[in-house]
Amino acid sequence: MLSSRTGKSDSKIANIEKLSQKTAIRKTTIEALERFPNIDASDIWKSVYSAHMDRKSGIADPEVIKKVVSAENSWKKSSGHAFEEMIEVLGNSKLxxxxxxxxxxxxxxxxxxxxxxxxxxxxxxxxxxxxxxxxxxxxxxxxxxxxxxxxxxxxxxxxxxxxxxxxxxxxxxxxxxxxxxxxxxxxxxxxxxxxxxxxxxxxxxxxxxxxxxxxxxxxxxxxxxxxxxxxxxxxxxxxxxxxxxxxxxxxxxxxxxxxxxxx
Incomplete structure (x- = not known):
């Protein structure tokens, strides 16, 4: 099915969205780790997670966000690959x-x-x-x-x-x-x-x-x-x-x- 607004297929738009999310998660996490070296990496990761959930669901309340299944699934699909790419980028810069x-x-x-x-x-x-x-x-x-x-x-x-x-x-x-x-x-x-x-x-x-x-x-x-x-x-x-x-x-x-x- 074509999107009336862009002329692109829904599947192509979904793939672009997925790639953008993965890239954003990876780049944001690396930039935050570099900018805030004294903040625990897991806390930074949770902040990126919350921002992702908020954007995908349109809801700011953390308790409500947890109930938004589509946003949760979106995070799981993008974040794992983003973390892999983060290790690849950081490791290869030295190796x-x-x-x-x-x-x-x-x-x-x-x-x-x-x-x-x-x-x-x-x-x-x-x-x-x-x-x-x-x-x-x-x-x-x-x-x-x-x-x-x-x-x-x-x-x-x-x-x-x-x-x-x-x-x-x-x-x-x-x-x-x-x-x-x-x-x-x-x-x-x-x-x-x-x-x-x-x-x-x-x-x-x-x-x-x-x-x-x-x-x-x-x-x-x-x-x-x-x-x-x-x-x-x-x-x-x-x-x-x-x-x-x-x-x-x-x-x-x-x-x-x-x-x-x-x-």
């Missing part, structure tokens, strides 16, 4: 100088389809399966001295560690068993103070014998224990660990299992 880059799932799929990734065939087959099932949100690549690009890391990004964490742990362990660097980045680390989630990340408990990730990085918290690391907007610690992982992956991939830990 690009080291011949390392972070790629969105869609870009990784395209690169593999165009034979731009030079991992061994067993890696490629495994990566195709992960992409087909949308297991990881982002991938990390490095260029070898001969110029060939290889995937060496997988990233799960989430706004809250509570979101899908139980489901995400097993795929992460699978990635480590395949000798890939497997990490998660989250915006809100509130739940990481609970023993259940600490055990899921770090292991060494009756329920979770081994660690679920090489590292879990939290943007909004200074709480740290073992493989749980607080980071800020420059992602400096994450970047440092990414460089360590790349070096180890190149030198000793056959030993790059779940036990590896950044120094």
């Amino acid at each position: 690009m100088h080291h011949d390392i880059r972070i790629l969105l799932q869609k870009d990784m799929k395209l690169l593999i389809e165009n034979s731009g990734i030079h991992n061994e065939e067993r890696d490629i087959a495994w990566l195709r399966e992960q992409i087909r099932n949308s297991i990881f949100d982002l991938y990390v690549t490095l260029k070898k001295p001969n110029g060939e690009e290889h995937v060496y890391g997988c990233i799960q990004s989430k706004t809250s560690i509570r979101d899908r964490v139980t489901r995400d742990r097993e795929p992460s362990m699978n990635a480590m068993n395949k000798f890939f660097w497997s990490v998660a980045i989250c915006l809100d680390g509130e739940y990481l103070r609970m023993p259940k989630f600490i055990g899921m990340v770090n292991g060494d408990t009756q329920e979770h014998a081994i660690n679920g990730w090489h590292g879990l990085y939290v943007l909004s918290d200074d709480y740290s224990v073992d493989r749980i690391y607080p980071i800020d907007i420059d992602l400096s610690l994450f970047v440092n660990h990414a460089l360590q992982a790349a070096e180890e992956w190149l030198k000793n991939r056959q030993w790059f299992n779940h036990e590896w830990k950044a120094k």
